[in-house]
Amino acid sequence: MGNRHDDTGTPRLSRRAFLGTTVAAGGITVLPVPPAVAQTPGAADSAPMPAAAGEPGRPGAPNAPVTLTVNGQRHQLALDVRTSLLDALRETLHLTGTKKGCDHGQCGACTVLLNGxxxxxxxxxxxxxxxxxxxxxxxxxxxxxxxxxxxxFIAHDGFQCGFCTPGQICSAVGMLREVADGVPSHASADLSGARTVSLQDLSEAEVRERMSGNLCRCSAYPNIVAAIRSAAGSQR
Structure with a gap:
C-alpha cells in the first residue's frame, strides 16, 4: 500500500509506510537525558560511592572506644560495636591462639576464660x-x-592437629574450677549439690560430659580425658 491523500490532496503517510520507514532507519528513538542524570565522560568512575551506613572500615561506621583487659594487660581500642570478642582478640590484638572454628558457638575452638x-x-x-x-x-x-x-596435655599427647587444643585447654581450666566450686553436671549422681563431685574423684564420664562442648576433629578424646584427669589430680 502506498501513500494516501487527504481531502486537500496533500500526501499522507500510511501507518504501514511509517513503520517501514522507522525500521529502515534503525527503529531507534533517542530521548533527551534529564539534566539531573547527565554526566560528563569519566564522571561515573571518579564519583565516590556513598558510604554504606555502619559498614566497618568506611566512613560512618559505628566505631567506639573499647578498653579490654586481656591476660592482665589493658588495651585501648577503637572497634566497630558489632565486633565479636573473638575477632577483637585475633584481628586487633593478634592473639591468634584462640581459634575460629565454626563461628557459631558449636565447636568450642574459641573458648576463653572470662573472669575465670x-x-x-x-x-x-x-x-x-x-x-x-x-x-x-x-x-x-x-x-x-x-x-x-x-x-x-603435652604429657598425655592430648592433641593431634592442635587446632582445637587452645579451646580444649581453656575449657578444661574453667571446667576444673567449676568442679572445685561444686557445680554438678548431667553425669553427676547428685544434682542437688548436697554431694558434690571433687577433683579427687573426677571420673571419665564426668570429664566427657563437662567437656562435651569442645569438639576434636582428630578424635583425640581418650588422651584429652586422660590429660584433664591427670591435671585434676595435680590440683587436689
Whole structure:
C-alpha cells in the first residue's frame, strides 16, 4: 500500500509506510537525558560511592572506644560495636591462639576464660566486656611455667592437629574450677549439690560430659580425658 491523500490532496503517510520507514532507519528513538542524570565522560568512575551506613572500615561506621583487659594487660581500642570478642582478640590484638572454628558457638575452638569462667568468644561482643578479665591460651602460663593443664596435655599427647587444643585447654581450666566450686553436671549422681563431685574423684564420664562442648576433629578424646584427669589430680 502506498501513500494516501487527504481531502486537500496533500500526501499522507500510511501507518504501514511509517513503520517501514522507522525500521529502515534503525527503529531507534533517542530521548533527551534529564539534566539531573547527565554526566560528563569519566564522571561515573571518579564519583565516590556513598558510604554504606555502619559498614566497618568506611566512613560512618559505628566505631567506639573499647578498653579490654586481656591476660592482665589493658588495651585501648577503637572497634566497630558489632565486633565479636573473638575477632577483637585475633584481628586487633593478634592473639591468634584462640581459634575460629565454626563461628557459631558449636565447636568450642574459641573458648576463653572470662573472669575465670569459660565462654565461647565468637558468641559475644567485645564492647560487652570492658569491665572483665579475659584470659586466652597465651595468658595461662605464669613466669615461664606452663599451666598444669597445658603440661598434662603435652604429657598425655592430648592433641593431634592442635587446632582445637587452645579451646580444649581453656575449657578444661574453667571446667576444673567449676568442679572445685561444686557445680554438678548431667553425669553427676547428685544434682542437688548436697554431694558434690571433687577433683579427687573426677571420673571419665564426668570429664566427657563437662567437656562435651569442645569438639576434636582428630578424635583425640581418650588422651584429652586422660590429660584433664591427670591435671585434676595435680590440683587436689
Amino acid at each position: 569462667r569459660r565462654i565461647n568468644a565468637c558468641l559475644t561482643l567485645a564492647v560487652m566486656h570492658q569491665q572483665d578479665e579475659i584470659t586466652t591460651i597465651e595468658g595461662l602460663e605464669r613466669g615461664g611455667q606452663l599451666h598444669p593443664v597445658q603440661a598434662a
